Amino acid sequence: MTDQRHPNRPDPAPGRADSGHVAEEIAAEQRHVDRVYARLTVIKKEAAASETAGYGIARAGNFAALVERDAMVFHAARRRRLLDAEHDGLVFGRLDLQPSANGAADAEITADEFEDRAGDGVAPSATPAGANETGALATGGPATGDPAAGATGTAGEDPGDGNADPGPGNAASGLGEVRYIGRIGLRDTDASPLVIDWRAPAAAPFYRATPVDPLGVVRRRMIQSTGERVTGIEDDLLDPEAAPPGMRVVGDGALVATLARATGTGMRDIVATIQREQDEAIRSPALGVTIVRGGPGTGKTAVALHRVAYLLYADRQRFAGGGVLVVGPSPVFVTYIARVLPSLGEDDVTLRSLGSMVVGTEATRHDPDEVALIKGSLRMSRVLSRAARDASPDTPDELRLLYRGTLLRLDARALRGLRDTVMSGGPKRNAVRAKAAGYVLDALWRQAVELLGAPAVQQRPEFASDTAERREFIGFMRAWWPRLRPVDVLGWLADPERARRYSEGLLSNREIRMLTRSLAGLAADGPSIQDVPLLDELDELLGTPPAPAKRRGDPFMVGGVREVTTHADRVAASRAAALERPDDYREYAHVVVDESQDVSPMQWRMIGRRAEFASWTVVGDPAQSAWHGDPAEARRARNAALGSRRRSEYALTTNYRNSEEIFAVAADVVRRAEPEIELPTAVRRSGVPPRHVLTDDLEPAVREAARDLLAEVDGTVGVIATQATKDLVAGWVAGLDPDRLQTVNSLESKGMEYDGVLVVEPAAIVAESPSGVRTLYVALSRATQRLTTVGTDESWH
Numbered sequence: 001m002t003d004q005r006h007p008n009r010p011d012p013a014p015g016r017a018d019s020g021h022v023a024e025e026i027a028a029e030q031r032h033v034d035r036v037y038a039r040l041t042v043i044k045k046e047a048a049a050s051e052t053a054g055y056g057i058a059r060a061g062n063f064a065a066l067v068e069r070d071a072m073v074f075h076a077a078r079r080r081r082l083l084d085a086e087h088d089g090l091v092f093g094r095l096d097l098q099p100s101a102n103g104a105a106d107a108e109i110t111a112d113e114f115e116d117r118a119g120d121g122v123a124p125s126a127t128p129a130g131a132n133e134t135g136a137l138a139t140g141g142p143a144t145g146d147p148a149a150g151a152t153g154t155a156g157e158d159p160g161d162g163n164a165d166p167g168p169g170n171a172a173s174g175l176g177e178v179r180y181i182g183r184i185g186l187r188d189t190d191a192s193p194l195v196i197d198w199r200a201p202a203a204a205p206f207y208r209a210t211p212v213d214p215l216g217v218v219r220r221r222m223i224q225s226t227g228e229r230v231t232g233i234e235d236d237l238l239d240p241e242a243a244p245p246g247m248r249v250v251g252d253g254a255l256v257a258t259l260a261r262a263t264g265t266g267m268r269d270i271v272a273t274i275q276r277e278q279d280e281a282i283r284s285p286a287l288g289v290t291i292v293r294g295g296p297g298t299g300k301t302a303v304a305l306h307r308v309a310y311l312l313y314a315d316r317q318r319f320a321g322g323g324v325l326v327v328g329p330s331p332v333f334v335t336y337i338a339r340v341l342p343s344l345g346e347d348d349v350t351l352r353s354l355g356s357m358v359v360g361t362e363a364t365r366h367d368p369d370e371v372a373l374i375k376g377s378l379r380m381s382r383v384l385s386r387a388a389r390d391a392s393p394d395t396p397d398e399l400r401l402l403y404r405g406t407l408l409r410l411d412a413r414a415l416r417g418l419r420d421t422v423m424s425g426g427p428k429r430n431a432v433r434a435k436a437a438g439y440v441l442d443a444l445w446r447q448a449v450e451l452l453g454a455p456a457v458q459q460r461p462e463f464a465s466d467t468a469e470r471r472e473f474i475g476f477m478r479a480w481w482p483r484l485r486p487v488d489v490l491g492w493l494a495d496p497e498r499a500r501r502y503s504e505g506l507l508s509n510r511e512i513r514m515l516t517r518s519l520a521g522l523a524a525d526g527p528s529i530q531d532v533p534l535l536d537e538l539d540e541l542l543g544t545p546p547a548p549a550k551r552r553g554d555p556f557m558v559g560g561v562r563e564v565t566t567h568a569d570r571v572a573a574s575r576a577a578a579l580e581r582p583d584d585y586r587e588y589a590h591v592v593v594d595e596s597q598d599v600s601p602m603q604w605r606m607i608g609r610r611a612e613f614a615s616w617t618v619v620g621d622p623a624q625s626a627w628h629g630d631p632a633e634a635r636r637a638r639n640a641a642l643g644s645r646r647r648s649e650y651a652l653t654t655n656y657r658n659s660e661e662i663f664a665v666a667a668d669v670v671r672r673a674e675p676e677i678e679l680p681t682a683v684r685r686s687g688v689p690p691r692h693v694l695t696d697d698l699e700p701a702v703r704e705a706a707r708d709l710l711a712e713v714d715g716t717v718g719v720i721a722t723q724a725t726k727d728l729v730a731g732w733v734a735g736l737d738p739d740r741l742q743t744v745n746s747l748e749s750k751g752m753e754y755d756g757v758l759v760v761e762p763a764a765i766v767a768e769s770p771s772g773v774r775t776l777y778v779a780l781s782r783a784t785q786r787l788t789t790v791g792t793d794e795s796w797h
């Protein structure tokens with residue numbers, strides 16, 4: 001038996017149900033769930049019918065009818081998408097409130113909330129008119145309890161045997177309102193809520209109530225389902241004194257039961273088991289900066305993603321309109337979290353790894369630690385701004401042009417003077433090409449007048465337009481003021497002479513050498529993750545040359561044949577095209593930064609450029625940091641990005657991922673580096689201690705340990721190696737259940753989770769970088785169930 005402790009859990013209360021009663025309770029909940037699905041089917045049909053009706057209006061033909069039709073089709077289509085989303089476990093919670101808690105203030109929806117949401121297919125409880133337009137989607141107010149639910153016994157008549165819930169607000173029996181909580185809100189035919197959306201204010205007590213502060217909740221029930229079938233229930237009796245006689249309490253540990261389940265290849269949503277401290281961070285004010293800290297496995301990523309879903313619900317116009325950007329450390333991580341938001345019904349969120357923030361780059365390679373430190377430092381912004389102003393390598397040192405038989409000539413000094421004049425005031429170089437050409441034409445004209453006399457020379461405008469079209473002049477401009485791409489200028493730093501010039505007074509000789517050597521491979525290897533913010537910086541400094549207009553495909557061409565379309569189809573298509581954001585979009589309404597402890601100063605600048613008008617959610621854990629540059633500089637860069645926005649800070653304290661045994665190993669390691677560190681508490685004990693294998697021959701030992709882990713766990717297995725040996729180790733375990741096993745390097749393991757983890761040569765992970773101990777701490781805290789280490793050296797332990 002595992003030791004199961006729930007952070008919000010009271011001591012076992014009287015009234016715990018035996019197995020026969022559990023089956024009755026499940027059957028009662030099943031009846032409510034059946035009603036919900038039946039209602040969902042009806043609403044879906046209505047949604048489809050209203051979409052069809054919308055199309056029908058067009059036949060009336062006049063303009064007002066077309067506008068009405070567009071609006072109707074738009075809303076109906078959105079509602080249908082929402083209803084069609086994945087509805088596994090549609091209803092997952094139930095609250096039994098005290099009679100006095102009926103109509104609690106937070107169950108009411110305000111007029112403003114209605115205004116905000118009505119257009120989004122979510123109707124308020126208090127406004128039946130809203131339900132007409134958008135169907136039966138509920139955000140607040142009491143859920144209609146199934147009068148039959150709990151009819152297995154009669155409260156009061158049959159204490160200890162009956163479920164004490166005869167329905168909502170049954171004052172006669174001394175019972176309070178019942179609210180069902182689910183993934184979406186649904187309303188019954190009489191507009192009373194059948195299920196309340198988890199993000200609605202009325203659902204908040206489901207996450208926030210504790211025995212100390214029950215918020216009017218007597219019993220919180222988690223309903224587990226497979227598809228439409230209720231498979232289990234788990235209760236927390238939060239206010240035993242307020243519990244009516246006969247109220248049943250079932251199960252022991254909804255959260256722990258959930259945590260014990262095997263992990264799939266992607267992260268899953270935690271909507272049914274969000275804990276109070278997490279809920280506070282999720283519902284933190286929409287504006288300003290929300291900072292969430294906590295140790296490994298405390299749910300920081302989960303909180304950040306659920307917060308995105310919450311924000312989209314609370315103010316869809318602002319956040320869906322402006323867009324939400326989620327930045328994670330690696331593509332492996334982005335793939336891992338990609339499913340969470342769609343499972344919450346939100347699929348219009350931009351997820352990016354730090355290596356793919358710049359259009360057209362998909363960097364996955366990390367630079368060696370020392371180089372990463374240089375490239376991440378704010379000093380690079382000054383190095384790059386010098387480079388961005390410099391002449392390109394094959395700049396011509398003179399311009400010769402024959403005009404009416406006379407040679408006009410601008411020498412290197414004259415050209416340098418012109419360049420300095422154009423660049424004074426720090427314009428973006430690519431943006432002032434035309435201006436530079438104008439200065440050259442001016443200088444040539446003045447020279448022509450000087451040499452030939454004014455009467456023999458055309459007027460300035462004619463001279464300029466004729467000369468500008470001459471092949472020699474065009475060729476000269478291409479060489480003297482080329483359109484520069486960021487990658488061209490970054491490549492200049494591979495030249496030691498240039499690198500020295502740009503870095504003077506900023507980087508040491510050793511740093512310059514390392515930088516030069518690293519960038520020598522830029523053309524062949526492509527940019528590293530640490531090069532990406534440098535490219536972004538250069539993009540900003542150079543200005544983007546105007547791109548040729550994108551040809552948009554005709555959305556109505558199918559297999560070369562144009563479909564017959566209606567006015568509404570065309571309006572909908574152009575609306576969708578207008579909503580499509582450009583690749584280099586920078587005006588997000590909300591930006592989430594995960595694993596923020598690893599974001600370098602230059603990366604903060606890159607993210608900040610996309611968040612000028614955004615509110616932020618920043619999550620991280622300083623103890624897991626791989627960034628060990630100047631802390632004052634890192635703080636400065638972060639503060640500059642976040643600006644003066646108001647900050648709200650939250651700390652998460654419970655580790656939901658690791659078993660206690662596994663986390664003890666990780667904790668020991670990090671405590672050696674930071675004896676004073678405050679660590680989270682792991683909530684599960686598995687009874688299985690981690691295994692440490694000492695060997696002389698790594699390869700067979702690694703293969704065998706990986707095979708054992710695959711046999712021991714049902715879900716995923718992560719093999720974590722050093723950055724230098726990842727490919728080698730991946731070769732050792734090649735062919736072992738590729739659907740369940742993934743090999744990553746220590747940096748790629750950030751944010752990841754596996755059921756079984758094999759850490760290969762932990763001592764080498766420690767030795768690989770000055771922050772190696774923290775990186776090993778990360779690697780050792782990735783497993784939910786089994787941890788094995790294999791190494792030739794025990795010194796880390």
Ligand SMILES: Nc1ncnc2c1ncn2[C@@H]1O[C@H](COP(=O)(O)OP(=O)(O)OP(=O)(O)O)[C@@H](O)[C@H]1O
Pocket residue numbers: 255258259268269270273274275278294295296297298299300301302303621624656657750751752753781
């Ligand atoms: N309230 C919860 N109910 C169920 N599972 C939870 C809850 N909170 C967190 N978890 C689970 O715990 C695991 C860790 O969560 P998450 O990855 O968000 O933690 P983290 O703080 O970002 O971790 P790290 O810093 O180690 O990357 C995930 O599997 C997540 O689903």
